[in-house]
Amino acid sequence: MEDRPVSDKLSTSVQWEPIIVAFFCNWCTYTAADLAGVARMGYDPNVRVIRVMCSGRVDPQFVLDAFAHGADGVLIGGCHPGDCHYVEGNYKTLRRYHLLRRLLRDLGIEEQRLRLEWIAASEGEKVSKTINEMVEQVRALGPLRLSRRFKEWDAELASLEAEAQSEEVVAHV
């Protein structure tokens, strides 16, 4: 896609701002975020919410994909244990979350970049608090921006390859 206009804050490396992708379940956390809006409980604009019916729909690959595409943090919001609209989807999320954090650690991604939070439909304030906390935490960790690192690594690999090739040429001569 075309380049973002220069005025856009997030694209300028001087003023790096974290981007958090959030997966919110339709019944509890998405509704709580709506409530936060209705009650004008402001929070940092760094979060992008993707609605799913249940936190149980959050495939671990979604999280990895978000990181791969450049998210600095991923937040998953579901109903409190026992309150899931689909009985126990959130328990499945919890299990996946713990495994996923281990996987992230092995991949060299700080575990704190992934957060799972139970936020009930009435907890608008918790949405705003959680997002602010998470933005603060990810800001302290610094940029992840794997998407850019991928480009850097690709470039590095390409230059190494070119170097190796030219050395080969020299050796043959």
Place this chain on the structure above:
Amino acid sequence: MSEQRNGHVRIGVYICHCGANIADTVDVKAVAEYAATLPGVVISREYKYMCSDPGQELIQKDIEEHAINRVVVAACSPTLHENTFRGAAERAGLNPFFVQMVNIREHDSWVHSDREAATVKAKDLVRAAVMRVYFHKPLEKRRVPIHPEVLVVGGGIAGIHAALTVANSGKRVYLVEREPTIGGHMAQYDKTFPTLDCAACILTPKMSAVRAHPNITLWTYSEVVSVDGSVGDYKVVVKRKPRYVHEDLCVGCLQCIETCVYKDSKFDDEFNLGLSKRKPIYIPFAQATPKVVVIDPDACIQLKTGKCKKSCMEACVERGAIDFAQKETYEEIHVGSIIIATGFQTFDPRRMPQYGYGKYPNVYNTLEVERLVNASGPTSGQVITRDGRVPKSVGIVLCVGSRDENTNRWCSRVCCMTSLKLAHLIKEHTGAEVYIFYIDMRAAGKGYEEFYQRVLNEGVHFIRGRVAEITDWALDPSEAGKLVARVEDTNTGFVRRIPLDMVVLAVGLEPQPDAHEVQRMFGISCSLDGFFLEKHPKLAPAPTYTDGIFIAGLCHGPKDIPDTVMQAGYAAAEAIALADTGFFELEPNTAYVVEEECSGCKTCVPLCPYQAVTFNEEKQKAFINEVLCKGCGTCVAACPSGSIKQNLFEDEEIYSEIEGVLAYA
């Protein structure tokens, strides 16, 4: 279908100003201009109110004239207007599921103040939707039939009114009440404010009407133990506790109570809050409905030891209604909708020890005083203290367990008026000097302020200040043998000590102690205060987020009787409308298995809480029963081969949303 008109995707993007709600914080023009540059976007517009008729017509016209086959509306939350815009698309001949909403109000303009950042966010979200909508497919809404029967849980005034309203419309109602009688808290009140009409006189005819109604099945002394299914067909199991008396045989002659081996009543009478005593076999109160006695298994000698001469049975030998072998039974019913009216409990003032409730016998709560002033109460309507005196001075303390950071933060709404009413009644019964200690007098309601003026003119003393302490420590002879309220009178600026013979604590209203279990059983939500959560605080105060489940009365939050009755009628109207429509349209967001790709690993089978996923041994493939699937997507996320798809939430759709919000990261 029109979406194939041009053989390729043509997206229309519509950015709503929502008056100033969005436009003040988000540069809607810039977002629309930006959206126009996105691949696949043919038309991008901004408009003041997209949800208005002209706004919707704009979309319809574009679909018809410009062959738009995907619609992205960036406006408010999809929970508000998704159906509005789907309807617009449908009217123009486009499948409604080609519409995607972007929440740039609740999730953007209302929570951010930095215009630039909010605009960037709006662009990101719009881009994600544009990329997502590309993968949308035409879907059909699913219709489920609605059982016309309705379950009402709780037999207080809310449940009674709701049950009668539904029953009057010709539908069968099951009314389940935990206590041996219906009536709830209202049956305990003496008079009702501000008209001072007698609570029993207006309530008991409705109770009898419930009992007599051919469409109402009344199950008292019963509890809902499980709820399965969903809107249209809830399978509910009700436990009927043994009252050791056959309801259909007992005629309420009460001779069994007379002849009980206990000559004196010695067990606390729950209806009178322990201010009087009853026998092991009892009737809660004279107008109890059904008028059937009940035996307390913790008090009855026969039930405790099996060694009683059973004089009650002898008294009832002709009808044989008493049956000590009675066991609990379970009833299974199918209903289309449920009205929850489970009520409240009063705040336990022992949690505020400074007021001496439970320590000083002459400190009462408002409910106890309701019984004292009631002509059929424990003292036959005489206001006398626990030590047998007619009080000469009475103090009523407001906001006990309300508007208090240490206990409950909310205003319980009825205590001001209840206290005014009790002040009037106590004065009428005893001629005592009555003091009301208040923070603010809240008398909003029809005729309420006038009643407040009336009580003011009757000479009740109003002292503005929160009582610090109730003590029996007399500092001078005038206080000897009395209780003393220590209070800062904020109108005069003095700390005062007021000697009192009787103290009434106007206790606040709280959710039932088992509200959370009820909430979980029915799959609804609670507000932060523990009361049940309504679907919308203004426009849907009786429906819940769970379709087919409605709430009424105090289980939803403190309110007075008129408001309770109104909400109960509203809940009943919703249940009737649902039953009369006969069907309910469900989101087509169910999951299905792409058989060719399924490896038969069975990972998905145990994940489904509804047993919708089964395994076809013959084909060695998983199978999802669309009727049972509720569309959570848990199995979709777990499928290792990606062969389960969820309509409206397909992998491609979510991946493109992820890519969309992160396009510039």
